[in-house]
Amino acid sequence: MFRPNETHHQQDIFGIQTQLSPELWKRLCESEEYAFYQEIFCRIPEEHFADLYAESPATRPNVPVNRVVGAMILQHMNDWTFEELLDQDLDGVVIATPNCFHAEQSIAALERGMAVFCQKPLGRNASETRHIVAAARAADRLLGVDLSYGAIPAMRAVSEFVESGELGKVFAIDAKFHNGYGPDKAWFRDFSLAGGGCVLDLGSHMLDLALKPLGFPRVKRVQSSLFANGESLGKGVAEVEDYGVAMIETEDGVVINLSCCWNMHIGREADIEIAFYGTHGGAKLRNVDGSFYDFVGERFSGTKTEMLSSPEDAAWQWGGSATLEWVKRLSVDRRFDAEAESFIGVAQVIDSIYGR
Numbered sequence: 607m608f609r610p611n612e613t614h615h616q617q618d619i620f621g622i623q624t625q626l627s628p629e630l631w632k633r634l635c636e637s638e639e640y641a642f643y644q645e646i647f648c649r650i651p652e653e654h655f656a657d658l659y660a661e662s663p664a665t666r667p668n669v670p671v672n673r674v675v676g677a678m679i680l681q682h683m684n685d686w687t688f689e690e691l692l693d694q695d696l697d698g699v700v701i702a703t704p705n706c707f708h709a710e711q712s713i714a715a716l717e718r719g720m721a722v723f724c725q726k727p728l729g730r731n732a733s734e735t736r737h738i739v740a741a742a743r744a745a746d747r748l749l750g751v752d753l754s755y756g757a758i759p760a761m762r763a764v765s766e767f768v769e770s771g772e773l774g775k776v777f778a779i780d781a782k783f784h785n786g787y788g789p790d791k792a793w794f795r796d797f798s799l800a801g802g803g804c805v806l807d808l809g810s811h812m813l814d815l816a817l818k819p820l821g822f823p824r825v826k827r828v829q830s831s832l833f834a835n836g837e838s839l840g841k842g843v844a845e846v847e848d849y850g851v852a853m854i855e856t857e858d859g860v861v862i863n864l865s866c867c868w869n870m871h872i873g874r875e876a877d878i879e880i881a882f883y884g885t886h887g888g889a890k891l892r893n894v895d896g897s898f899y900d901f902v903g904e905r906f907s908g909t910k911t912e913m914l915s916s917p918e919d920a921a922w923q924w925g926g927s928a929t930l931e932w933v934k935r936l937s938v939d940r941r942f943d944a945e946a947e948s949f950i951g952v953a954q955v956i957d958s959i960y961g962r
Contacts, residue, residue, distance in 0.1 A: 730801025
């Protein structure tokens, strides 16, 4: 078990040197296992694994977290099916399967009393999403979705400007997620398996970022256009789009302009940004130099731009931020969180973009 300490990376192996004979200790020190312990295990930065132990007492394993992680390792080692995994005594499961399995697997786990963390999108459509949230509510179990961009410190700063009213009345939002590449798994291009294309894949992030600071208002009107390989797609067509644009108007008069793409000639790996415009100012999150992981925040006042940067931004590391947040919640309280209801609203907007 990983343990926090101030003096060195890891303690000697459970302090057993005093309990072994000199001969056995010599054999241990000459073994490949001890070499691994010294050269690999002791060099692992402990702060990355802080959630694998409880805060108090500091060296006590975080039981719910370790059971989830341990079950995932055992599933891989033993080639368990999902049903066999559910037979284990688990507090929660992480679902990272093709979209078509999310609803079935999430509901099955929730009905067994397990908390669920699912890759986005939670469901292929609003109906599947609604059933998953209902299962979580009925089971009174924590439900999370991998929407990591909201954890970026710069995005939190932008959201605070919106929520606090410092930007005045926000009336327009521009949200863009252009991916110069595209998914590398074939199922993403199969509508029956994926449920949609770049709008479902990337738009889920951007709509969550746009609607959350506004308090997830009701949407009044949606207009959209979808394309595949440069050709326009009709509404309700069971094909996967690689470019999509939408204008979304909320009941309180905010207009959201959304644009998403895969494999488009954008001159960089990714072009990601979301900007909020209000009567007293504006604020934006944008990626840096085409990166999927490096972001800055900006605040606008007339023609002036103020950078919203801090040491926290520089130190922030992408990778599993939403998962870690779910893990922290799970270790404290695995009951249903009403914030999961917002997943339904985002899914309904996406359904409207697709015309279904």
